[in-house]
Each structure stands twice: as C-alpha cells, then as structure tokens.
Amino acid sequence: MADTDFDIIVIGAGCAGAIAAYVAAKKGKSVLVVERGEYAGAKNMTGGRIYAHSLKRVFDDYSEGEITTEDIPYERKITHERISLLDPASSMTIDFTSDQLGVEGRDSYSVLRADFDQWLAEQAEDAGAEFINGIAVEHLLKDDAGKVCGIEAGGDEITAQVVIDAEGQNSLISERELGNPRPKRDAMAVGIKEVFELPADEIESRFLCNEGEGAAMLWAGDATHGYTGGGFLYTNKESISLGLVATIEDLSQSDTTIYQMLDDFKKHPSVAPIIKGATLSEHSGHMVSEGGYNSIPELVFDGCLVTGDAANLCMNLGYMVRGMDLAVESGRLAAEAACDAIDAGDVSKAGLASYRTKMDNSFVVQDLKTYALWPETMENWHRMFTDYPKMVGEIFNSMFVVDGKPTQHLKKRIMPIVKQRGLFKLLGEVKGALKAL
Numbered sequence: 001m002a003d004t005d006f007d008i009i010v011i012g013a014g015c016a017g018a019i020a021a022y023v024a025a026k027k028g029k030s031v032l033v034v035e036r037g038e039y040a041g042a043k044n045m046t047g048g049r050i051y052a053h054s055l056k057r058v059f060d061d062y063s064e065g066e067i068t069t070e071d072i073p074y075e076r077k078i079t080h081e082r083i084s085l086l087d088p089a090s091s092m093t094i095d096f097t098s099d100q101l102g103v104e105g106r107d108s109y110s111v112l113r114a115d116f117d118q119w120l121a122e123q124a125e126d127a128g129a130e131f132i133n134g135i136a137v138e139h140l141l142k143d144d145a146g147k148v149c150g151i152e153a154g155g156d157e158i159t160a161q162v163v164i165d166a167e168g169q170n171s172l173i174s175e176r177e178l179g180n181p182r183p184k185r186d187a188m189a190v191g192i193k194e195v196f197e198l199p200a201d202e203i204e205s206r207f208l209c210n211e212g213e214g215a216a217m218l219w220a221g222d223a224t225h226g227y228t229g230g231g232f233l234y235t236n237k238e239s240i241s242l243g244l245v246a247t248i249e250d251l252s253q254s255d256t257t258i259y260q261m262l263d264d265f266k267k268h269p270s271v272a273p274i275i276k277g278a279t280l281s282e283h284s285g286h287m288v289s290e291g292g293y294n295s296i297p298e299l300v301f302d303g304c305l306v307t308g309d310a311a312n313l314c315m316n317l318g319y320m321v322r323g324m325d326l327a328v329e330s331g332r333l334a335a336e337a338a339c340d341a342i343d344a345g346d347v348s349k350a351g352l353a354s355y356r357t358k359m360d361n362s363f364v365v366q367d368l369k370t371y372a373l374w375p376e377t378m379e380n381w382h383r384m385f386t387d388y389p390k391m392v393g394e395i396f397n398s399m400f401v402v403d404g405k406p407t408q409h410l411k412k413r414i415m416p417i418v419k420q421r422g423l424f425k426l427l428g429e430v431k432g433a434l435k436a437l
C-alpha cells in the first residue's frame with residue numbers, strides 16, 4: 001500500500017469526527033483531524049440532548065474502564081419529557097416522567113456543544129490523534145484511478161489511506177468532491193437557538209426537577225406560526241437552550257423570518273414565564289436534515305467514508321430529535337471499517353464496504369428505515385401545526401372554563417369541536433401519522 005502521511009484523515013471535529021478519530025487512534029492508527037473552527041465545537045450547534053447509549057458503547061469498548069458516564073461533560077440527565085401544542089391563545093402540555101428515562105444505557109443528557117465537543121476532541125487527542133484547528137478542508141486528493149488519497153487544506157496536500165468525511169450538514173465536500181446530491185429544500189430545515197442563563201435551583205423549581213435532572217420540551221403549532229417545524233427547549237446545568245426549527249421550503253413561503261418567529265415564541269404567555277429574568281448569553285443558527293432514510297447518500301467510496309450529518313443521519317419525529325447518537329455510532333463504525341480495510345491492505349470501495357454492512361445492521365439505518373415515511377407525512381400534515389393546536393385549545397376550554405351558564409355533557413361539548421374539523425379526516429390523519437411513526 002502507498003506510503004501516506006497518515007493512516008486516516010478525519011474532516012470535522014463534531015460528534016462523528018471526534019469519535020471516528022478516537023476509535024481509530026485507540027486501534028493504533030495514525031490519525032489527523034482537520035477542523036475549520038478555531039476549536040472543536042466552535043461552530044457546532046444542537047438543541048440539544050444526546051441519547052447516551054452509543055457514546056457509552058464507545059467508551060465501554062475502547063477506554064478500558066477509564067471513561068464512565070460521570071466523566072462526560074453532560075449538563076443534566078433528562079427525566080421529564082414535555083410535548084406542547086401551541087395556539088396563539090392557548091397551550092396544552094403533556095409532561096411525562098418515568099424511572100425508565102434514567103436507567104443507564106437508556107439515559108439521555110442535555111449538552112452544550114462547545115464544552116462537549118472539546119472534551120470529545122481531548123479524548124481523541126489523548127488516544128493519539130492529531131488535530132489541526134482553524135483550517136477548512138477545501139478539496140479531496142484523488143489518484144489517477146479516482147481513489148481518494150488525502151486532502152487539500154490551507155494550501156497543503158496531506159495524504160492518507162482513508163479519509164473519513166464528518167463535515168456535518170451543508171456538506172460541500174461530499175457534494176462537490178464525491179458527487180452526493182444536495183438534499184431538497186423540503187428535506188432541510190433551519191434551526192436557531194438562544195441560551196439563557198438561570199441559577200440551577202431556579203431551573204429545578206421552574207421545571208419541577210430533582211437536583212441535577214432536567215427537562216426536554218418540544219412545541220408544535222404557533223411556535224413556528226403554523227409552519228412545519230417546532231420549538232424546543234433543553235435545561236442545562238445553569239442555563240436553558242430555547243429555539244426553533246422550520247423547513248427551508250416553508251420559510252421561503254412565509255412573510256415572517258425565523259428570527260421574528262423566535263421573538264414571538266418567547267413572548268407567548270406560556271413561554272415567557274420560563275425565561276423570565278434569565279440572561280441571554282448565546283445565539284446560534286444551523287441547518288438540520290429532515291429527510292430521513294430517503295436522504296441517506298452514498299456512504300462508501302474508494303478511499304473515503306461519509307458519516308454523521310454529512311450523510312444526513314438525523315431524525316426529527318416531532319416528539320424527539322436524534323442526530324448526535326447516530327453521528328457517534330456512524331463515526332465508530334466508519335473508524336472500525338477503515339482500520340479493518342487498512343489492515344487487510346484494501347482501501348478500495350470494495351475493501352471499505354463493511355462500513356455500509358455495519359451501518360445497515362445498526363440502529364442508525366434500521367431506525368431511519370422504520371421512520372422512512374415520517375418526513376413526508378409531517379411535511380404534508382399542515383393541520384398538525386395549524387388547526388389541531390386550536391382544536392385542542394377549544395376542547396380544553398370547553399372542559400375547564402366555568403361561566404355559570406347551564407352546562408352540557410362533555411361529549412356534547414367536544415363532538416361539535418371535533419366534527420368541525422371532519423372526524424373521519426382527523427382519524428385518517430392520525431392513523432397515517434401512527435403508521436409512519
């Protein structure tokens with residue numbers, strides 16, 4: 001095999017890239033990570049909560065017991081799940097808590113990416129990976145046969161046996177250099193987020209959580225002015241991450257910018273008290289893939305593998321968002337496949353094909369496949385974001401408002417509200433959604 005500067009080069013130090021680098025370095029390979037941000041996490045954004053299972057597996061398998069859950073810079077263990085339907089005049093919230101949410105291996109945690117990503121990068125560095133920060137990879141180097149054999153960055157050419165593309169969303173390298181298609185506008189969303197500082201005990205009392213625990217909230221409806229998408233909130237140790245996601249297609253049809261939507265969302269009577277008195281400390285925006293299974297591009301090339309968000313491995317199910325646990329798993333599997341191929345002396349597309357097989361057998365592709373119909377179902381289910389939050393508000397008003405006039409049985413009060421929307425149409429839409437979920 002050709003003599004190269006490194007065994008493996010990783011593009012990007014997000015969840016996928018840092019884990020790929022960590023695993024490959026632990027397997028004794030020479031690894032270079034090139035990150036365009038000034039430091040790992042400088043440009044990264046998430047809601048965000050990470051489901052911990054895939055990260056736990058990496059450290060259980062590779063850290064020889066040195067890294068446990070307590071060592072990871074998580075913010076709060078999420079023990080409350082809240083889903084809200086928001087109408088301009090009302091809000092209906094389900095609050096779920098269960099001991100199952102905290103069980104190790106099923107647990108999830110809020111994270112702040114600047115801290116979290118730097119810590120992941122440190123683990124990869126301690127394992128032996130080298131990092132260059134503040135330089136973007138501009139091109140892939142290819143040999144005469146078209147096989148990827150390195151990168152061009154900051155005017156330098158650096159060679160490797162395998163390049164792992166972990167550049168995240170808006171994946172220009174994957175598109176431009178590997179020929180993967182750009183996701184369609186309705187399969188892409190924009191997310192914006194603000195972080196508000198609040199003392200830990202204030203967070204715990206506002207969200208009814210025990211010490212060190214926290215809540216995740218998702219809103220549908222007026223949060224995005226009735227457009228497809230929604231609001232999100234995650235409680236951190238001493239701050240709250242609050243934001244919105246809306247599809248690019250819908251935003252292009254709206255007179256309102258996503259910034260205005262966020263301003264209006266923060267003023268909603270059910271949201272304003274949550275951040276009352278809190279200090280705004282951070283503002284960020286990022287693209288997010290909503291296309292699901294049908295958006296997964298080619299993952300394996302001669303000398304190159306694509307991971308994480310660069311491969312659109314993200315799912316927004318309306319009641320949960322997952323991308324980071326998929327990124328971690330794909331980073332691990334890419335590193336393992338790359339190391340096996342290097343050891344076998346064949347880093348061609350055929351030699352690296354075990355990555356695709358490992359991915360197909362993993363929860364990543366299997367879960368995305370299970371929910372393959374959901375992105376389109378959600379995109380076309382406009383009433384979920386407009387009429388249903390209003391209907392739910394009317395139903396609950398009919399239950400809880402007492403004005404001294406003679407009342408009727410609940411059924412007589414509720415049925416006209418539901419029938420106005422078309423009972424069978426509603427049942428059909430709910431059935432379709434349940435099938436897709």
Ligand SMILES: Cc1cc2nc3c(=O)[nH]c(=O)nc-3n(C[C@H](O)[C@H](O)[C@H](O)COP(=O)(O)OP(=O)(O)OC[C@H]3O[C@@H](n4cnc5c(N)ncnc54)[C@H](O)[C@@H]3O)c2cc1C
Pocket residue numbers: 011012013014015016017034035036037040041043044045046047048049050051135136137138166167168169173190191192193243244245286287288307308309310313314321322323324325327
């Ligand atoms: C608003 C929003 C909310 C979300 N909420 C959640 C959530 O609650 N839970 C969840 O699991 N997921 C969530 N996600 C998705 C999650 O953030 C992503 O799936 C995850 O970050 C993907 O990790 P990654 O490593 O593939 O990409 P990233 O984390 O984006 O990392 C890519 C890295 O590559 C670098 N890079 C890019 N181009 C180059 C280049 N040319 N050269 C060098 N470096 C480069 C970037 O700077 C970055 O560091 C959310 C996303 C958004 C936008």
